Amino acid sequence: MQDITENISAQQRMIDLYKSNFKLIKGAEPQTITMLREKAVEIVRDQGFPDLTTENWRYTDIDPLLRSPYDFNFTNQSRPFDIEQIFTCDVYDLDTFSVTLLNGWFVYKNAPLTTLKNGTIIGSLSKALEVYPELVSKYLGTIAPMEKPGLTALNTMFFQDGLFIYVPEEVIVDKPIQIINIVNSENPLMLHPRHLIIQEPKSKLTLVHCDHSLTHNISFTNSVSEVFLAKESNLDYYKIQNKGHNSAVINGSFFSQMSASNLTSSALTLNGGFTKNIIYSLLNEPACIATHNGLYLVDSNQHVDNQLEVDHAAPECTSEQLYKGILDDEATAVFNGKIMVRRDAQKTLAYQNNKNILLTDDAKANAQPQLEIYADDVKCSHGATVGQLDPEAMFYLRSRGLNERSARQMLMYAFAAEVVRRISIQPLRERIDHMVEKRLKGELSICDQCVLHCNSKEPTVFNIDVSKL
Amino acid sequence: MLTIKNLKVSIQGKTILKDFNLEVKSGEVHAIMGPNGTGKSTLAAVIAGRDLFDVDEGTITYMGQDLLEMEPEIRAREGIFLGFQYPVEIPGVSMANFLRTAINEKRKYLGLEPLTGAEFLKLMEDRKKLVDIQSKLTNRSVNEGFSGGEKKKNEIFQMAMIEPRLAILDETDSGLDIDALKVVANGVNKLRSPENSTIVITHYQRLLDYIIPDFVHVLYDGRIVKSGGKELAIELEEKGYEWIRKEAGVQEAF
Numbered sequence: 001m002q003d004i005t006e007n008i009s010a011q012q013r014m015i016d017l018y019k020s021n022f023k024l025i026k027g028a029e030p031q032t033i034t035m036l037r038e039k040a041v042e043i044v045r046d047q048g049f050p051d052l053t054t055e056n057w058r059y060t061d062i063d064p065l066l067r068s069p070y071d072f073n074f075t076n077q078s079r080p081f082d083i084e085q086i087f088t089c090d091v092y093d094l095d096t097f098s099v100t101l102l103n104g105w106f107v108y109k110n111a112p113l114t115t116l117k118n119g120t121i122i123g124s125l126s127k128a129l130e131v132y133p134e135l136v137s138k139y140l141g142t143i144a145p146m147e148k149p150g151l152t153a154l155n156t157m158f159f160q161d162g163l164f165i166y167v168p169e170e171v172i173v174d175k176p177i178q179i180i181n182i183v184n185s186e187n188p189l190m191l192h193p194r195h196l197i198i199q200e201p202k203s204k205l206t207l208v209h210c211d212h213s214l215t216h217n218i219s220f221t222n223s224v225s226e227v228f229l230a231k232e233s234n235l236d237y238y239k240i241q242n243k244g245h246n247s248a249v250i251n252g253s254f255f256s257q258m259s260a261s262n263l264t265s266s267a268l269t270l271n272g273g274f275t276k277n278i279i280y281s282l283l284n285e286p287a288c289i290a291t292h293n294g295l296y297l298v299d300s301n302q303h304v305d306n307q308l309e310v311d312h313a314a315p316e317c318t319s320e321q322l323y324k325g326i327l328d329d330e331a332t333a334v335f336n337g338k339i340m341v342r343r344d345a346q347k348t349l350a351y352q353n354n355k356n357i358l359l360t361d362d363a364k365a366n367a368q369p370q371l372e373i374y375a376d377d378v379k380c381s382h383g384a385t386v387g388q389l390d391p392e393a394m395f396y397l398r399s400r401g402l403n404e405r406s407a408r409q410m411l412m413y414a415f416a417a418e419v420v421r422r423i424s425i426q427p428l429r430e431r432i433d434h435m436v437e438k439r440l441k442g443e444l445s446i447c448d449q450c451v452l453h454c455n456s457k458e459p460t461v462f463n464i465d466v467s468k469l
Numbered sequence: 470m471l472t473i474k475n476l477k478v479s480i481q482g483k484t485i486l487k488d489f490n491l492e493v494k495s496g497e498v499h500a501i502m503g504p505n506g507t508g509k510s511t512l513a514a515v516i517a518g519r520d521l522f523d524v525d526e527g528t529i530t531y532m533g534q535d536l537l538e539m540e541p542e543i544r545a546r547e548g549i550f551l552g553f554q555y556p557v558e559i560p561g562v563s564m565a566n567f568l569r570t571a572i573n574e575k576r577k578y579l580g581l582e583p584l585t586g587a588e589f590l591k592l593m594e595d596r597k598k599l600v601d602i603q604s605k606l607t608n609r610s611v612n613e614g615f616s617g618g619e620k621k622k623n624e625i626f627q628m629a630m631i632e633p634r635l636a637i638l639d640e641t642d643s644g645l646d647i648d649a650l651k652v653v654a655n656g657v658n659k660l661r662s663p664e665n666s667t668i669v670i671t672h673y674q675r676l677l678d679y680i681i682p683d684f685v686h687v688l689y690d691g692r693i694v695k696s697g698g699k700e701l702a703i704e705l706e707e708k709g710y711e712w713i714r715k716e717a718g719v720q721e722a723f
Contacts, residue, residue: 400571401545417561
């Protein structure tokens, strides 16, 4: 009983918080978005939040996270400034158009929305709601299902800002766009960033999405990304998570693909505290390709949950899911991979593979492949393994003079390499490769990218007052 | 260099080698022949330190030390090399990275400075020529996507890089065409010196046309039943193993 009352109170607390900050949240947004929020409030009120009895949430308990008290930043506390003063991304040679979110709010030097020469618009979603209300309303909330168990409705209630990208027809964005999500707060913080990416026909985009925490303080990020790929468009999407142990992330990415579009997503969780990635990939029209790659390296008591659903709603589409993980100490991982093939989706090719290596007896991996097939002319396969390092390979390396530790590291690295080498941007691949190597040697920390080096000698308690920069 | 006395080895209670004796001196090449399933590969694995097997009796002394007390990597650093019958593929790990780690761990153990990048590359170029291996193999991941012949050549290349004192080649000739066989044999012959020794394990006499052994031993039913010079290999090729079986007075058929 106690759990239920607590849960209700978490719901009610969120709704009350929404109501008392309604004006701040709403801002100058179009009416359609406000209506969407109201619907989200109803869903939260009626359905509540997922618990351990909810399908796809059985191994990931968010109840303690929802019960904790958090600060919410309803107003943008960042002022235009140069993010490089506190953070530099050390992917050398990676020539990107880089944007930053600080505590969920878009950070900018010059203007909140930038239009590139080729017509691509990049910037703050909050500003886009003001400047392009019709464009945003047409797409926002249409692919992320609020009714399905999860926190999408909660994000819809509270979101205020995030990344907005619009790529016009036939435009090839040659530089990758990099978005750096930074959480930096003295008090426990909950944030709800919302990202919207719209690609018109035959456009091409590479997006690198990095999650970092600058402090070891507690945070709970509940982000939702909606991505729309029109006919023959192409997206290479990377999600890199290197966060502190005290951070929790629920990250929903929802992709909608039209005919012959090509999507590659890569979720690389190098360190995450508590992470749940939810990916929903809808293949609306024929001849789409969707490739979803994932790698998670977790230790201590970290928890990572990858929940994927590829929905084949049209014929002749191809999809692949490859998720691999290495778990040390008492870390736990969940893989929930679903392939849905609807009745009309003939000639579907759909593959799924999840492989886990457990380095200790206390680490746990739960793999739950699900196939739901309603068409008869399809090729689908799935495989899941949970195991240890191959003793024959270990002996091979040791017989060449490598000690047990080096041999283990090398084999783990080789295991991860299958995912890493699918990264098509060379400098990024090299950097991730290096990070994976460091991670496996126990040398990677979340402070690697931070120029403040707060963690090197001084205690971690510090505060960046962005307004003073 | 290597003295094996009264060795008895089993796996899960099943005896594979028994009453096995062998003496290998510096500069010698020994060939161990025998039908399948008589314990040849087990012998190689036990010398290299595979923990799958139980050594129930006997001793192995290497350079005056108790070999059975050493971890596999220590044996390797002390100069023992096993050329695998089935080399393992390690995707994502480059040959260069793998060999440099192996060589530098050995050098560290021996109290030597690690090789610099330039020194290592020079050594690699030098040894590539020695064993006639193409550059493309060394640019790839360890054994990944290699053909059977390429894997075996790669074992010999690794041997040339690591410079062992005692090399054990486990069926290195199996699955090789005559050209690859010559490459493998050439590599072994070029690396032969009065200081190092080789144990060639083979099923067929063919390889011994190219690597001339000082001694040939026939392993049968877990022990050496006949030893001789290189002419024993030729005799075996002509008469087959049946003759040995009869001579040894072994009862069960194989």
